Amino acid sequence: MLEANGVHHGYDDETVFEGVSLSVDPGEVVAIIGPSGVGKSTLLRLLAVFDPPDQGTVSFEGTRLWETTEQERLEHRRRIGMVFQEASLFDATVRRNAAYGVRVRQSWVERVRHEVASLVGKENGTTDVLEALETVGLRRKIDQDAQSLSGGEAQRVAFARALAYEPDVLLLDEPTSDLDPRNTAVIEDAVRQARNRGIGVVVATHDMHQAERVADRVAVLLANDIIEVGATRTVFEDPRDERTRKFIDGDLIY
Numbered sequence: 001m002l003e004a005n006g007v008h009h010g011y012d013d014e015t016v017f018e019g020v021s022l023s024v025d026p027g028e029v030v031a032i033i034g035p036s037g038v039g040k041s042t043l044l045r046l047l048a049v050f051d052p053p054d055q056g057t058v059s060f061e062g063t064r065l066w067e068t069t070e071q072e073r074l075e076h077r078r079r080i081g082m083v084f085q086e087a088s089l090f091d092a093t094v095r096r097n098a099a100y101g102v103r104v105r106q107s108w109v110e111r112v113r114h115e116v117a118s119l120v121g122k123e124n125g126t127t128d129v130l131e132a133l134e135t136v137g138l139r140r141k142i143d144q145d146a147q148s149l150s151g152g153e154a155q156r157v158a159f160a161r162a163l164a165y166e167p168d169v170l171l172l173d174e175p176t177s178d179l180d181p182r183n184t185a186v187i188e189d190a191v192r193q194a195r196n197r198g199i200g201v202v203v204a205t206h207d208m209h210q211a212e213r214v215a216d217r218v219a220v221l222l223a224n225d226i227i228e229v230g231a232t233r234t235v236f237e238d239p240r241d242e243r244t245r246k247f248i249d250g251d252l253i254y
């Protein structure tokens with residue numbers, strides 16, 4: 001569904017990766033693992049259509065996104081949700097924060113209708129928003145000010161926002177890097193639920209155990225390239241590339 005093909009990318013004179021290819025299909029979770037600074041976030045930004053690759057293509061259902069009109073690119077971009085490493089919530093209730101993505105996706109007519117309904121108290125949030133908050137276990141906090149949430153809760157609201165948006169593809173950049181085991185488990189469970197609803201998920205993580213727990217396929221990004229991509233079990237138990245084994249065993253100095 002979403003695919004990077006032979007992409008090169010760098011900043012100024014520094015090459016981050018060359019000739020990298022990665023795809024995600026509906027209802028699968030793909031993990032990108034690799035050491036810090038190797039380019040996991042950069043690859044996600046290319047898949048999110050934030051930045052064009054220096055070379056190569058990024059396609060959504062076969063359409064090469066940087067060869068279309070800006071309008072067409074925006075339409076495709078709207079079907080992709082992204083959760084960044086740090087939750088960026090604004091000063092409003094949990095409900096309004098979680099609903100933000102839905103508003104972005106709606107037409108202005110739908111937006112006005114929902115705004116009016118919520119102002120006259122006839123609506124506590126769309127079903128999507130309620131469901132998304134339920135999925136991350138925060139429905140009971142719907143009226144709490146987002147600024148008063150704990151870090152873990154804030155990250156869960158950011159995740160709910162991405163879910164409520166009903167994306168076809170969800171891109172997650174280190175979604176649990178600062179979270180305790182309980183919050184991590186909630187997010188990982190929400191990832192599985194997203195997959196079960198047919199969403200294609202790409203998660204960048206330096207936590208190999210997380211990749212092992214949630215991913216159907218794993219891509220190993222090392223030294224400017226994806227050196228190996230395959231079924232999670234195969235990559236962890238019988239990797240093709242010796243560097244993958246060393247990386248997984250913690251023996252690769254990078």
Ligand SMILES: Nc1ncnc2c1ncn2[C@@H]1O[C@H](COP(=O)(O)OP(=O)(O)OP(=O)(O)O)[C@@H](O)[C@H]1O
Binds near residue numbers: 034
């Ligand atoms: N906007 C930018 N300008 C210049 N260099 C950048 C920029 N963004 C990233 N880089 C560099 O590109 C390289 C890859 O960074 P990136 O954030 O993609 O890695 P990462 O694998 O996601 O790292 P981490 O796991 O620490 O988040 C790094 O050397 C980084 O310093």
